[in-house]
Amino acid sequence: MSKGTVVLAYSGGLDTSCILVWLKEQGYDVITYLANIGQDEDFEAARKKAESLGAKKVFIEDLRAEFVEDFIWPAVQANAVYEDRYLMGTAVARPCIGRRQVEIARREGAQFVSHGATGKGNDQIRFELTCYALYPEVKIIAPWRIPEFYNRFRGRIDLMEYAQKHGIPVPVTPRAPWSMDANLMHISYESGILEDPKSHAPDDLYLMTKNPEDSPSTPDLLEIEFKNGVPVKVTNVKEGISKDSPLDIFSYLNEIGGKHGVGRIDIVENRFIGMKSRGIYETPGGTILLKAHLDIETFTMDKEVRRIKQGLGIRFSELVYNGFWYSPECDFVRHCIAKSQENVEGKVQLSVFKGHVYILGRESPKSLYNEELVSMDVQGDYDPCDASGFIRINAVRLREHHRLQGLSSTKQ
Amino acid sequence: MSKGTVVLAYSGGLDTSCILVWLKEQGYDVITYLANIGQDEDFEAARKKAESLGAKKVFIEDLRAEFVEDFIWPAVQANAVYEDRYLMGTAVARPCIGRRQVEIARREGAQFVSHGATGKGNDQIRFELTCYALYPEVKIIAPWRIPEFYNRFRGRIDLMEYAQKHGIPVPVTPRAPWSMDANLMHISYESGILEDPKSHAPDDLYLMTKNPEDSPSTPDLLEIEFKNGVPVKVTNVKEGISKDSPLDIFSYLNEIGGKHGVGRIDIVENRFIGMKSRGIYETPGGTILLKAHLDIETFTMDKEVRRIKQGLGIRFSELVYNGFWYSPECDFVRHCIAKSQENVEGKVQLSVFKGHVYILGRESPKSLYNEELVSMDVQGDYDPCDASGFIRINAVRLREHHRLQGLSSTKQ
């Protein structure tokens, strides 16, 4: 008698292969689900592996286009950055993966979902909040939080032994001394030797970006065109290449950013559960887009709308980082941010060179920039005398404050 | 009969020299005041020029050390960045200059202060709010906002003619087709040919930083040590150089940052008076410090304190940009931010290369980072089962929300 059906987020690697077999051992029917969100993976090999390990069904889903349009684009609109630095390539991917997993679970009548995320990280939360929000009755099996599981598999050696015993193919190449999460938006590196926050990352760690020391000695010049705050076209000005579908645009920005070593950061961040952790990230295309979007946004958006929107963007980033993509508040904030982007339209020219992105110029049919108004050479419809009144009224309060302080210091 | 004494913020250039003479013409006694805040200037020549033009007294004041300690350091603590990009080298300098000008005016019994800032910019506001706050009874003469002045001097040619007529030395080198403001922290460029927001800045514009295309092909490796959120020492690890006074530290960071082309930005920003303007800035040392401070701060500061402090830092930046350094609210925010920095202590290692700053590692005696707690290999004092409860309680609200939405969609 089966205990029920589990849809397991399956990566094809050792951990989730062991989980697959272990779940079957526990009496579950297991459906594996592998999302293609742009990671470098042999999906067909993973399919065969899952089948050979007894998966009842195997789903391999290409989510790349919806990952860009439904998840990365809203992050671009928000200038989403966690704690001033992290562009959240992993945080943005989790709800995308979880959404489809829940769809499969509902369609297949599975009461359970499972994943291989650890018990100290953010991903378990992002994953499970997505599942609970979209499928409130679902039951979640998180083996790395189940004592019978984590006490049995205390280290990689235990997994290897179990794999050999159960005919699970064991990786032949030695594992990197850190863990990694890759998708279209970024690769993250953490754990292992990186846990020492003062150790420098090894040179050969990065897979998505060139070392700026070895990157080309001439820049690429790009023009990115935005509409409603999202890119609708990217052009390599010198090479005459251009792209205009979301997936193509983002992939091309990754290519150029990667070639020039853009988007590497090494940070300590605060996890939702209250620990500090050290993470290294490379986000080439996302970094270019962040810079370009910031530029066109400030160019076209009213100053005060921008201030309010900046606060909403920070809130959005915290929500996404913490796993609340599918929450009423994140829906609300996304709606507000999208509204703010209605006039964020125009073209930004930038150069990409040696790990850095340089904004060179911008133009827009919707800009609030008024060359005549701001000109030092033309007075235009602006009376400088008004500024005197403006300043003096702004000073009323400051002078009153001083008056009081003067009085009190006189008295002493 | 003199109309009174004016302390004029004097740069030594054509504009303020004409203002000096014009003020005398209007019947004022003029004291000139030239602050050395690190700009490249022949101060002795300026002194002689002012004297020859009839200044009653000439003050030339070296404010570089207090500029760093009293103004740049609080900005470092705040991670002060206006509109996500501008490090505010000009905005931070104005209250420093204004404070001394007011001291001189009070000491010399001058009822007036004057300056050469234009009527469309931010600097007039920053300057005058400082004066009104610190010397509430002062009267301000802003010639570029006085019709008799600005109607007489409609362009540079009018100034040149006036200069020739009044024996004011006229600059022999042709002026750059933009305007510039330089100090220890940055150089800003705006106006003239830069007013077209899509035109690219010419290559020869930058004076403080090398073009990254021509900068050294090997990085410099620095270690910056912080205490109370400000740098107390910088060491060039390979070259064995180190600096430990505020002015030396900042100057050395400018040198290294400048050598590697760090800190160039080209932006459109929103002025306080509600115009958008295009500015190009280079802030080499400040950019290095911002990155390093962000790193050590996140490493040592509690997550939730950081969130609140981030909001205060944004507020601080807006206040400083708008000219409210000397205001009760900016005092208050500075106090709160300084309080937040008590544990911001430790060392950051970073490399500077080709226009970019790469954080490599950090250490601190005050860090909240707990390597054992976060380790994937050690369980430590952490029970992964707790995370299940944490997630499920966080999901209570999300599931309720869905329940309601499910009900309403069922009804339809």
Place this chain on the structure above:
Amino acid sequence: MSKGTVVLAYSGGLDTSCILVWLKEQGYDVITYLANIGQDEDFEAARKKAESLGAKKVFIEDLRAEFVEDFIWPAVQANAVYEDRYLMGTAVARPCIGRRQVEIARREGAQFVSHGATGKGNDQIRFELTCYALYPEVKIIAPWRIPEFYNRFRGRIDLMEYAQKHGIPVPVTPRAPWSMDANLMHISYESGILEDPKSHAPDDLYLMTKNPEDSPSTPDLLEIEFKNGVPVKVTNVKEGISKDSPLDIFSYLNEIGGKHGVGRIDIVENRFIGMKSRGIYETPGGTILLKAHLDIETFTMDKEVRRIKQGLGIRFSELVYNGFWYSPECDFVRHCIAKSQENVEGKVQLSVFKGHVYILGRESPKSLYNEELVSMDVQGDYDPCDASGFIRINAVRLREHHRLQGLSSTKQ
């Protein structure tokens, strides 16, 4: 030769009658415009007066319904309160009045608008920002800021003399020793004897609300029904009266609130121009609605949406108080707030008695309140063990913080 046409916001009182005549004296054609926003006024007498004083045209416009629907309702959705206390009856009315004035000016081809607001207050700003936003080319004549005007009319006596000289009817009843602004939403009292902030307001000041000492000794019981965050029906439960158009609802709430002395406040507030001023307000209907809306909103809105919306509501209040109703940021905030109100629906029961509003109960088809979930007697779909994990994870950070503090205190 006329200098052009002015649309003057005309109240029928002494000040604006003098302004009318004075403007004509200056050579303008004057159109008077009097908005009926619910103040107690003899509109026909005002019309005749304006005509007799030489107004080229006289517009008297009943804006009461649009005042409620377009201005008060958004304030209700926002829980708009300035500085925690003031419900902004005047601030909300100004853009309503200004919008129509600008429509008339455009329609009549008038290049000028004028008003009788003083030069120290908020209303001049609210009024003029509305005009500049909706009619950017308009020229504004604010006599109380024009030296020739205010130097001529230094006190009420000067106005009286001028009136007598120019056949302007002079009020026969003595003026109250304070000034007043009345509309459907509130009456405000300020200036005169109220300028001393420690003096108590005289008993006979209030016109819209009964003194609670004399108000009925039995409460009225109301039920207010909301949809999209605005009231759609009010029912007096005991008396069986009900109202369902916006104007009727608001007027009825004023009647009941007034009868029971609800909504009186005596405050010192901070004007936009940086002065503190003392104001006394009575806002009977608005106060009842604020309490009722807060209740239904918290009942139906997600907790975290509420937190974000609370911040937006505060921002909205500041914007409206400062006169920025017609600004891109206020448009944006209003849009966001309206979005947040989609589920704010249901009925609130409350009693009104002796100056106070008591919420008694509420119900809603859209509530997120789940009686079973929260019940102490039923466990429902809630596992109390989850709370242990929730608390322990929330404590991770607190314990780390203590660990560090413990270490540092040990070292000392």
Place this chain on the structure above:
Amino acid sequence: MSKGTVVLAYSGGLDTSCILVWLKEQGYDVITYLANIGQDEDFEAARKKAESLGAKKVFIEDLRAEFVEDFIWPAVQANAVYEDRYLMGTAVARPCIGRRQVEIARREGAQFVSHGATGKGNDQIRFELTCYALYPEVKIIAPWRIPEFYNRFRGRIDLMEYAQKHGIPVPVTPRAPWSMDANLMHISYESGILEDPKSHAPDDLYLMTKNPEDSPSTPDLLEIEFKNGVPVKVTNVKEGISKDSPLDIFSYLNEIGGKHGVGRIDIVENRFIGMKSRGIYETPGGTILLKAHLDIETFTMDKEVRRIKQGLGIRFSELVYNGFWYSPECDFVRHCIAKSQENVEGKVQLSVFKGHVYILGRESPKSLYNEELVSMDVQGDYDPCDASGFIRINAVRLREHHRLQGLSSTKQ
């Protein structure tokens, strides 16, 4: 062999008496701890009961003075209100109780603390976060979250049976059909028949305040004097009574507020764990103080400091409600708020009548209110022409916005 020593927060009631006995049954030594924070309790009877039930030690601690000074006063400074309505009488008391419990546990060498809070509420969190923060190694026994306990005691009947079996005195008076939490600051009522959010609270529910229908028909007139944002003296102006120690002041305000029926609210609030719950509260003295503090604060605090402080106060309220009194962020916020109160000094006169508090006037040696500056009758050091410039500069942005919109609508 004892399993160790538990310090049990003991109320003297049925629940914690059963827990006491049950803990002993489980093999623990039990120390009972009963905090006197102003609730109406026979403390000596409770002591005897605890002793008779086998408590190893019994601590009864009078915390009233420190409750007022260390917990209520900071809440007054913050204008602490959760979700716009709840004054948090319970939330503020929990860290006060927990702090002493942890002190006792440390002193007595107890490894465990225990309490009778339920598994769905906020109090378990407030209590336990306090304990974890101040005694990170402590172990917490929360019986209402332990399956063996809550499955054994499914209702009151089970507790009664257990009590009878173990010689625990059983209450003779029937229990109210709701639960209650009382302290010096407030009484809260929830659960039972109150769980239906539309049911009205019964008239006889309130114990701390008179029904305003039956309260005196003449007001009491109070003057409250503040220093550093906290009351230092209260005077009943007509009766000539005055109090000046914190506990006396607060108790007297409770007496007057209670006599006049002040501070009753009936709300639905959002618990930290994401449920909505209905609560009824009466906070007589706290309500008077909130109104008075708001008044003196606005009177003496700079406008912009106030805006920033308002945001911090909201954050403080959320933190306290959620149980984070002892957290780095709450320490930080409290420090900032205390700083903001340095000039919050002066006297407020108010009347208390029929459930409401009316502010009548205020005075302060530190006020920023300038009667001459704001006067309509005196011009003072204020040039009304400045306001024209102020308004026109504020309109620059609005007019630009319109210009763009006009352009785009023309094009369509």
